[in-house]
Amino acid sequence: MRDMKYSIFSLIRNAFSYHQGWQQAWRSPDPKSFYEVIIVGGGGHGLATAYYLAKECHIRNIAVLEKGWLGGGNTGRNTTIVRSNYLWDASAALYDHAVNLWHSLSQELNYNVMFSPRGLLHLAHSVHDLQEIGRRGNSNFLNGIDAEYLSPEQVKKMVPFINLNCRYPVLGALLQRRGGTARHDAVAWGYARAADALGVDIIQNCEVTGFDIENATVKGVRTSRGDIRANKVGCVVAGHCSVLAEMAGFRLPIESFPLQALVSEPVKPIIDCVVMSNGVHAYISQSDKGELVIGASSDAYNSYSQRGSFNIIEDTVGAIVELYPLFSRMRMLRQWGGIVDVTVDRSPIISKTPIANLYFNCGWGTGGFKATPGSGHVFAHSIAGQDMHPIAAPFSIDRFSTGALVDEGAAAAVAH
Numbered sequence: 001m002r003d004m005k006y007s008i009f010s011l012i013r014n015a016f017s018y019h020q021g022w023q024q025a026w027r028s029p030d031p032k033s034f035y036e037v038i039i040v041g042g043g044g045h046g047l048a049t050a051y052y053l054a055k056e057c058h059i060r061n062i063a064v065l066e067k068g069w070l071g072g073g074n075t076g077r078n079t080t081i082v083r084s085n086y087l088w089d090a091s092a093a094l095y096d097h098a099v100n101l102w103h104s105l106s107q108e109l110n111y112n113v114m115f116s117p118r119g120l121l122h123l124a125h126s127v128h129d130l131q132e133i134g135r136r137g138n139s140n141f142l143n144g145i146d147a148e149y150l151s152p153e154q155v156k157k158m159v160p161f162i163n164l165n166c167r168y169p170v171l172g173a174l175l176q177r178r179g180g181t182a183r184h185d186a187v188a189w190g191y192a193r194a195a196d197a198l199g200v201d202i203i204q205n206c207e208v209t210g211f212d213i214e215n216a217t218v219k220g221v222r223t224s225r226g227d228i229r230a231n232k233v234g235c236v237v238a239g240h241c242s243v244l245a246e247m248a249g250f251r252l253p254i255e256s257f258p259l260q261a262l263v264s265e266p267v268k269p270i271i272d273c274v275v276m277s278n279g280v281h282a283y284i285s286q287s288d289k290g291e292l293v294i295g296a297s298s299d300a301y302n303s304y305s306q307r308g309s310f311n312i313i314e315d316t317v318g319a320i321v322e323l324y325p326l327f328s329r330m331r332m333l334r335q336w337g338g339i340v341d342v343t344v345d346r347s348p349i350i351s352k353t354p355i356a357n358l359y360f361n362c363g364w365g366t367g368g369f370k371a372t373p374g375s376g377h378v379f380a381h382s383i384a385g386q387d388m389h390p391i392a393a394p395f396s397i398d399r400f401s402t403g404a405l406v407d408e409g410a411a412a413a414v415a416h
């Protein structure tokens with residue numbers, strides 16, 4: 001097990017041995033035949049769940065099974081936007097719980113996740129948009145979440161090169177100063193390293209291919225590396241949650257779509273906040289390397305292909321150039337896609353299932369990165385206890401039959 005704390009002193013000590021003495025960040029163990037809890041999916045949410053299960057719920061016999069490599073799913077493919085200015089009370093509680101954890105996450109994990117609360121703007125381009133941000137801002141206020149209304153002039157002050165008078169003029173904006181970005185890979189690696197240090201077995205290249213179910217109770221999983229028994233199983237597989245649910249014999253109200261993003265060539269610092277526009281569908285921030293990080297929209301068809309169609313990229317770049325003509329001659333460096341798991345109310349599912357001791361955490365769609373610490377935290381306590389964590393309770397799968405939806409369509413639709 002790892003025992004080397006990252007610090008200025010360990011950096012200096014290792015410099016004397018030409019940095020040859022660093023331990024592996026996490027082990028690569030073979031699967032055991034039994035675990036107390038198995039987490040399926042080695043993305044940020046799965047790894048965070050395993051970490052909090054070990055750290056706060058004191059369960060030590062835990063495995064994370066990942067079919068590919070850690071963070072190779074949406075965790076390593078997203079545009080890293082973090083915010084909590086959602087409309088409904090249930091969402092505000094969940095996402096703000098996460099934002100509060102983000103603030104001390106680097107210290108908690110002894111790993112720099114590069115959380116950068118640089119401020120996040122939601123632009124309004126129509127009267128309807130203004131009403132939406134007004135309603136949401138007021139609701140945020142009531143939930144103790146910071147929200148500021150900005151006039152077009154104030155927007156221009158924050159982003160001097162924005163074109164306020166484009167085809168859909170900028171009429172105002174909602175600002176959350178505590179919103180921002182974090183380094184996506186570091187979140188997966190930080191949780192993996194910290195979970196491993198607490199004894200969690202992280203097993204990559206291990207695909208779950210089925211469940212052992214007796215009397216409507218899960219008894220274990222079948223994997224590409226053999227069968228493994230477990231008392232409890234938590235599935236956190238994002239775009240593939242419907243596939244896993246089918247293996248367990250039930251259906252989820254989820255559709256999976258490709259969602260794309262792209263980055264430009266690196267340039268000197270030019271934009272020090274995140275700017276999002278649902279109206280023309282463009283959002284942008286700048287990475288520490290200098291690349292413009294640009295989010296596109298999802299394709300209109302279902303797919304598991306992890307690549308999207310060209311018209312989406314073309315529309316996105318068109319929208320960026322309209323809002324920021326300055327960027328018209330920048331070259332795009334690379335583009336990619338991820339498979340997002342979208343529910344009808346654009347809110348996640350954190351829930352028990354019709355199979356006893358089998359839990360699902362999914363449906364984060366286009367916007368789950370920001371929730372990673374909070375999601376892992378409440379899911380771990382839900383798996384360890386008898387009842388779901390109070391923050392997770394409204395996100396039960398039952399809401400699709402009772403009608404108690406948490407409809408974040410306007411605040412979360414494709415806006416990350």
Ligand SMILES: Cc1cc2nc3c(=O)[nH]c(=O)nc-3n(C[C@H](O)[C@H](O)[C@H](O)COP(=O)(O)OP(=O)(O)OC[C@H]3O[C@@H](n4cnc5c(N)ncnc54)[C@H](O)[C@@H]3O)c2cc1C
Nearest residue numbers: 041043045067073074075078079081208338367368369370
């Ligand atoms: C282009 C893009 C941009 C985005 N931008 C943002 C943003 O700016 N802000 C934001 O908050 N969110 C954003 N998101 C959404 C966010 O990335 C996801 O909601 C979040 O990362 C989901 O994390 P996860 O750990 O649940 O899933 P993942 O990171 O996808 O992890 C799931 C893991 O399960 C594994 N798996 C699947 N099937 C099996 C199996 N049978 N056996 C074992 N393992 C399996 C996969 O290999 C994968 O590694 C974006 C997503 C995309 C694609």
